[in-house]
Amino acid sequence: MDRHDLKKxxxxxxxxxxxxxxxxxxxxxxxxSAEDVYRALLDAGEEVGLATVYRVLTQFETAGLVERHNxxxxxxxxxxxxxxxxxxxxxxxxxxxxxxxxxxxxxxxHTVAKKAGFDITDHSLIIYGDCTxxxxxxxxx
Amino acid sequence: MDRHDLKKxxxxxxxxxxxxxxxxxxxxxxxxSAEDVYRALLDAGEEVGLATVYRVLTQFETAGLVERHNxxxxxxxxxxxxxxxxxxxxxxxxxxxxxxxxxxxxxxxHTVAKKAGFDITDHSLIIYGDCTxxxxxxxxx
DNA sequence: CAGGTAATGCAAAAGCTTCTCATCATATCG
DNA sequence: CGATATGATGAGAAGCTTTTGCATTACCTG
Numbered sequence: 001m002d003r004h005d006l007k008k009x010x011x012x013x014x015x016x017x018x019x020x021x022x023x024x025x026x027x028x029x030x031x032x033s034a035e036d037v038y039r040a041l042l043d044a045g046e047e048v049g050l051a052t053v054y055r056v057l058t059q060f061e062t063a064g065l066v067e068r069h070n071x072x073x074x075x076x077x078x079x080x081x082x083x084x085x086x087x088x089x090x091x092x093x094x095x096x097x098x099x100x101x102x103x104x105x106x107x108x109x110h111t112v113a114k115k116a117g118f119d120i121t122d123h124s125l126i127i128y129g130d131c132t133x134x135x136x137x138x139x140x141x
Numbered sequence: 142m143d144r145h146d147l148k149k150x151x152x153x154x155x156x157x158x159x160x161x162x163x164x165x166x167x168x169x170x171x172x173x174s175a176e177d178v179y180r181a182l183l184d185a186g187e188e189v190g191l192a193t194v195y196r197v198l199t200q201f202e203t204a205g206l207v208e209r210h211n212x213x214x215x216x217x218x219x220x221x222x223x224x225x226x227x228x229x230x231x232x233x234x235x236x237x238x239x240x241x242x243x244x245x246x247x248x249x250x251h252t253v254a255k256k257a258g259f260d261i262t263d264h265s266l267i268i269y270g271d272c273t274x275x276x277x278x279x280x281x282x
Numbered sequence: 283c284a285g286g287t288a289a290t291g292c293a294a295a296a297g298c299t300t301c302t303c304a305t306c307a308t309a310t311c312g
Numbered sequence: 313c314g315a316t317a318t319g320a321t322g323a324g325a326a327g328c329t330t331t332t333g334c335a336t337t338a339c340c341t342g
């Protein structure tokens with residue numbers, strides 16, 4: 001992703017936008033909050049205002065470059081959108097996030113919506129649980 | 142629900158708690174925000190602080206009397222818990238909410254969690270769409 | 283009904299996000 | 313390639329929802 005992709009998305013290729021795009025691509029965590037992005041920029045010695053981070057992430061969302069998710073905890077997180085829809089399973093203990101797709105669930109959501117008389121536009125499915133990774137602070141493997 | 146149910150839930154039967162319980166039961170809308178509850182109390186001429194409404198709703202949630210949902214829009218909504226789990230389908234246009242349960246979806250969530258190595262504790266499934274009720278401001282029946 | 287403990291109300295604060303507005307960078311056109 | 317108009321940025325203030333601190337008040341027990 002570079003200034004080209006920004007223009008294709010209808011956005012001027014400004015320095016802050018390019019930097020934020022880079023952060024999103026290079027981040028170790030795939031799902032980051034606006035604050036995470038802001039800190040990463042500071043750590044990289046790049047001066048970008050927090051307000052700009054929020055603005056740009058919202059523009060990216062509108063342009064379809066990123067997705068915003070509202071997991072529990074009040075803070076929105078963003079991830080690069082790479083063309084393939086997926087849902088999330090989140091660890092209550094360590095915040096670890098895994099992505100998944102289940103075709104049966106997807107199909108049944110459409111059935112449910114139709115039955116209820118809704119034209120489905122979107123959905124949000126988040127499973128919460130305790131992961132069993134050795135890294136997890138709660139895991140007593 | 143009355144003072145008895147509060148005590149069973151381990152909560153002192155105070156006036157504010159009883160009043161809030163009443164609001165939740167008598168509300169036309171099943172899903173209400175803290176602000177909604179606060180306004181309803183004021184409209185009923187009952188003086189309860191907003192902070193108390195937030196505190197009590199959180200206690201009710203902990204006690205299992207209500208469920209909290211974070212739909213889009215940033216404001217949490219609460220509904221009385223009546224023993225039966227369900228998910229929600231929300232109209233983008235008018236905010237109308239319908240409840241549903243789909244056993245296949247429920248089952249597959251557990252499968253997904255197991256495959257990912259998670260002990261599932263909870264989940265949040267919200268379908269967004271446009272409803273086709275005559276009341277809906279967007280509906281062009 | 284008196285006393286201890288817990289709940290309330292108010293106001294202040296906290297956390298996240300958006301807005302305002304003066305300044306600055308970008309794309310365009312000459 | 314440089315001037316210009318347009319749109320983006322930064323800093324701080326403001327907005328909204330929710331939480332907290334603390335003095336006062338209400339509830340339950342005996």
